[in-house]
Every structure is written in structure tokens, then in C-alpha cells.
Amino acid sequence: MKLFPHLRRLAHFAAAGLAALAVMGAHAEDIAAWPTRPITLIVPFPAGGPTDTVARTVALQLGKSLGQPVVVENKQGAGGNIGASWVAHAAPDGYTLLLGTATLATSKYLFKQLSYDPLKDLTPAALLATTPVFIWVGSGFPAQKLADMLALVKAKPGQYNYSSSAPATLAHLGSLVFFERAGAQLVHLGYKGSAQAMNDFLAGVFPIYFEVAQPVAPQLKAGKVRALAVVAGRRSPLMPDVPSVAELGYPSIDAVPFMTLMAPAATPKAIVARLNDNARRALQSPEVRARLASLYFEVADGGDPAAVAAWLRTESDKWGEVIRRHDLKLD
Known part of the structure; x- marks a missing residue:
């Protein structure tokens, strides 16, 4: 039996819609089951340094919490941009993450040609630690x-x-x-x-x-x-007897390097939320807190991903103005 043209079109659209729903359903199942295999955490600096040590300490507890290993891989070079670019262009499936540092807030002002935008191509899952x-x-x-x-x-x-x-x-x-x-x-x-x-x-x-x-x-x-x-707005619990520049008459100068857990920008929000929840648990671990404190890091509480993203934009704007004013370049 021949279908009228408009009925054939309706049948085609219905079939396409069912196929799309099937793909969406499978994608939703993948997100719900995540993680089902090991996760790679890229550290954009050499092994053995404080950034690497923080990454490995957090990765161990994060893996325990998630039920899958978090494997640290070092991809250093270009002031941290090689590793960051690698993650920015990785599949946004939650299996490739970045140990982000303050270079995320400054690189786009210091390098003429970056293969990624630190704040547009990456999204924060958690704030891990700071060190003033x-x-x-x-x-x-x-x-x-x-x-x-x-x-x-x-x-x-x-x-x-x-x-x-x-x-x-x-x-x-x-x-x-x-x-x-x-x-x-x-x-x-x-x-x-x-x-x-x-x-x-x-x-x-x-x-x-x-x-x-x-x-x-x-x-x-x-x-x-x-x-x-x-050089901060308050005293640091790392050295509480040392005054802040703010209390000595120089407020609003917060030079506080940080470490964040980052994912590719298009990573599903459900996975980012799960990363945030499990990172928070990892940061509460006595082993993590003791190890980071021994490296003179102030352990963060993970933060809300949206709030961390807004803070990163503020930090980038603030330090970008200083970089422009002093005409600083690294390439």
C-alpha cells in the first residue's frame, strides 16, 4: 500500500525521533553508570613537585570514593598549557580530568597563541586547595x-x-x-x-x-x-602568627595560588556534580588533609562548581589587568 507523501515524511520523522531517543537513552545510561573504567588525571607539571603530590594524594582517595582508579599522568610543558590543552580537547565523558592551577587564570594574557581557552574549554568540578x-x-x-x-x-x-x-x-x-x-x-x-x-x-x-x-x-x-x-586579605592558618598585608594597611591584595579539579567544558553536569561530591569526600579524608597540610596547602571544601567557575573568571580578570598594565609576556 502506498503512503501519501506527507504520511511518508511523518513515518520518517517518527523513525528518526525513536532513534534519537534510543541514543539519548543509552547516553543517559552511560552517565548514570559512570565511572565504569579508570579515570585519567592530567598533571601539567613534572612528577615529584608539589602539584604532582597533591594530585596523587587526592586521586587515591577520589578513586576509592568513585570505585574506579584515578590514574595520574604528567604532561608538562609550556607553563602548564600542554596538559591543560590536552584535557580541553579530550572527550567530555568524565574520564579525562585536569589538575588545574593558577595558570588557568593567567595564560590567555601571557601567551599569544593558545590552542584552547582556559575558562571556556574547561569547567571546574571542585576547588581542592590554596596556598598563599x-x-x-x-x-x-x-x-x-x-x-x-x-x-x-x-x-x-x-x-x-x-x-x-x-x-x-x-x-x-x-x-x-x-x-x-x-x-x-x-x-x-x-x-x-x-x-x-x-x-x-x-x-x-x-x-x-x-x-x-x-x-x-x-x-x-x-x-x-x-x-x-x-599577601592576602586574612592570616593563613598555615602560619597564623604572620600578619596579612590587609591588616597592615594594604587590603584587597590576594595572591593565592590554587589547585582545582577540571573537566572538558561539555562534560555532562551530572558527572561534574558527581565529581564534586566525591572530591568533597576525598578532601575530608584525614590522610589527604594531613598530606596537603604538610605541603603548606590550605585544604578547600570543594566548593560549588558554578561558584568556582565564577571565582576563576574574577581571578582571571583581576590578574589579567595586572599583566596588561605591566606588559608581561611569556612567549
Whole structure:
């Protein structure tokens, strides 16, 4: 029997609709069953460093909570952008994740050509940890307080050198904002990494150093350095006796590097929500909290993914303005 043309079209659309519903149903089943195989967590920096250690510590507990192993893979290079780009272009199925750092907030301003947009092509699942920047001086430095240090450097504009963990890190950017607010002129010595900067700091090549606590802590315990302030709006529980720059008269300067759990942007919201829930559980683990605290990280509570995304945009806008104002580039 021949169908009228419009009936044939209706039959075709109905068949296509049923096929689409079948695909959607299978996709929904895949999401509901996730994860059914191991998950890869990309760390965009070398193995053995603090970022890698945080990733492996969280991955172990996250895997236990999810019921599938979370395997850490290091893809370093280009200031963290190689690993981040890899995840940004991965299948958005929840099986390839990124250990995100503050480079997500700064890279698009520092590199002319990125193969991805850090905030558009990736989405946060959880905020894992933060670690604020401190202002360090050697034990023999004459200033005992931040105000004394500023008085010394202001008396000799442009004659004092200082450094930070590396150019365009939040330690460097925070130092630029701080000295601008304080009206002090110093010369920043750029190093490729914190190891050489630390060696020269201890050797007396420069007297003032902006850096997070972890690499400096052994020297603090040995009595070779002192922390004058933390570059944040509040004191850090890592070193509660050290005042914040805010309480010393310089508010709204928060140089706080962070670590986030990121996924490709199109990852289903249900999977992102499940990642967030299980990351929160992992962060409550005594083993995770103790290990991260030993590295001088403040453990976060995971946060709400939408709120973390909004915060990342705010951080990016804030530090992007500093980068543009000082015409900083890394390529």
C-alpha cells in the first residue's frame, strides 16, 4: 500500500525521533553508570613537585570514593598549557580530568597563541586547595616588620632587588600590586623557577622574596629566613602568627595560588556534580588533609562548581589587568 507523501515524511520523522531517543537513552545510561573504567588525571607539571603530590594524594582517595582508579599522568610543558590543552580537547565523558592551577587564570594574557581557552574549554568540578604567597626576608635583614622593610626600600628608590617564584606567577603579580599600593620602587629579578631563585635568595643576591610557604619552610625552620607578611586579605592558618598585608594597611591584595579539579567544558553536569561530591569526600579524608597540610596547602571544601567557575573568571580578570598594565609576556 502506498503512503501519501506527507504520511511518508511523518513515518520518517517518527523513525528518526525513536532513534534519537534510543541514543539519548543509552547516553543517559552511560552517565548514570559512570565511572565504569579508570579515570585519567592530567598533571601539567613534572612528577615529584608539589602539584604532582597533591594530585596523587587526592586521586587515591577520589578513586576509592568513585570505585574506579584515578590514574595520574604528567604532561608538562609550556607553563602548564600542554596538559591543560590536552584535557580541553579530550572527550567530555568524565574520564579525562585536569589538575588545574593558577595558570588557568593567567595564560590567555601571557601567551599569544593558545590552542584552547582556559575558562571556556574547561569547567571546574571542585576547588581542592590554596596556598598563599608570603613576603620573606633573610634572618639578617635589618627590617623586623613590613613597615620597616618599606621604609628601607622607599629611602632608596630602585636600588633594592627582589624576586619571586617565577615571572608572571601569582607571587610575581602579587608583588607588583603590593609595591604599587605601597608606593615603593624595587627591581624584580626574574628566574625560570623557584630553585635558582631560592639559592640566590639564601646567598644574599637579593634580600626580599615573594613565594608560597612550601619551598621556603625548611629554611624557616632552620632560622635562615623570616616571613614579614602574607599577601592576602586574612592570616593563613598555615602560619597564623604572620600578619596579612590587609591588616597592615594594604587590603584587597590576594595572591593565592590554587589547585582545582577540571573537566572538558561539555562534560555532562551530572558527572561534574558527581565529581564534586566525591572530591568533597576525598578532601575530608584525614590522610589527604594531613598530606596537603604538610605541603603548606590550605585544604578547600570543594566548593560549588558554578561558584568556582565564577571565582576563576574574577581571578582571571583581576590578574589579567595586572599583566596588561605591566606588559608581561611569556612567549
